[in-house]
Amino acid sequence: MKIIIVGDGKVGFTLAEHLSREEHDVTVIDTNDDALRRASESLDVLCVKGNGASIMALRESGVDTADIIIAATSLDEVNMVCCLTAKRLGAKYTIARVRNVEYAVELSVLKKELGIDMVINPENATAVEISRLLRFPSAANIETFYRGRVELIGFRVQEDDFICGHSLAELNHRVKELPILFCAAERGDEVIIPDGRYAPQAGDKLYLIGQPIGMSQFFKLLGRYTPKVKDVFIVGGGRIAHYLTAILEGMNMHVKLVERNMDRCRHISEVLPRTMVICGDGTDQELLESESVSASDAFIALTDRDEDNLIISLYAMQMGIGKVIAKSNRQNYAGIARAVGLDSVISPKLITANQILQVVRGMENSKGSVMTALYKIASGNAEAMEFVVNQTTRHLGQPLKDLKLKKGILIAVIIHHNRIVIPEGSSSMSQGDTVIIVSRDQGILDVNDIFDESALDLSSAMGGIG
Known part of the structure; x- marks a missing residue:
């Protein structure tokens, strides 16, 4: 195009x-x-x-x-x-x-x-994404599908997690019965599409997809279910902070915001009167301590400087704040932050790129299945996509166990007649279904792109020879 x-x-x-x-x-x-x-x-x-x-x-x-x-x-x-x-x-x-x-x-x-x-609107989209993380503090990042009824959550595996060192096939029945699926994993620079043999290790970033209630139950089993966020401390009073504070006020959260520009402070105080606005330098340790930053449930760094955001976020982590989120548009900084344990790093430019890439791919494939959502995950090395299946999709009604998919592809969720299904081998796709696909190193435009037709053609030819 x-x-x-x-x-x-x-x-x-x-x-x-x-x-x-x-x-x-x-x-x-x-x-x-x-x-x-x-x-x-x-x-x-x-x-x-x-x-x-x-x-x-x-x-x-x-x-x-x-x-x-x-x-x-x-x-x-x-x-x-x-x-x-x-x-x-x-x-x-x-x-x-x-x-x-x-x-x-x-x-x-x-x-x-x-x-x-x-x-x-990158700032508004970023604010919405941050508000999702505050609703589910255990997650490093959250993406939503099918009008919020399906979520994809990334989190870091810790040594004392009961899943650490055990293959997915060995997990107990309480986990296997939850409406969730382990759909991707990040280990160093490697992206893994897990099967039953995959055993999470400490430090892996694991991605789950499924219904929100299943996510909550899984994190309770993991011992990581955190209380609801009530008090939020924000440093930086730009557009993202403006949109975010309005959302958080609607969620009945108490917000304390630090901004060094007096005019911005006055403006935010006028339009968001329930927010406590402090005029000062949010990178000043004495100011943070005097405003009892450690008493907050969540800390969000939204200044115009990525370096400042990461430094004060690391300080907030040292203070023991349960949920810390930093804005950073530089990918190399985000990698450094994650290496020291700061997993929730938000990039407005990548959020914008995802939205536009979804439109571009949808226009490229105007006659095929319609792409309704696209997210880059695993440091941009994998994608999660939502499609609506139509009459152009091949292999409708065939059990998934009989289909040969390209390497690095996973059909993670099928929504059939408004019912959310975590697929099994006997599951199949029908016209009108919504499907969520996770792909590693593949530019998927259409549901048909996931099939390895060469393998299917070869098996048919072998059958004909026999």
């Missing part, structure tokens, strides 16, 4: 990286020479220097034949004008990054009047 990305900042570069890797024809427009040079030298993309809202730059990039244009500059207004102009010049589908809180209540009108097909 021909895709134009306007704005080569953190989000734009990440999108260009993912989309060019999936062999799309990607063009990047930006006014910054250094950003374009970096993209040109490290990615297989075409670079155009110019203002993405200008007709000249858009025409030079071939907007009239573009399948998708993604406006991701730092200015909402430029992004909206860019989408309006691109649509008038012939672009098929437009995506705008709109971050301003004031625009959030007007999105439906903006989309209709400006011809924007999709609006992305």
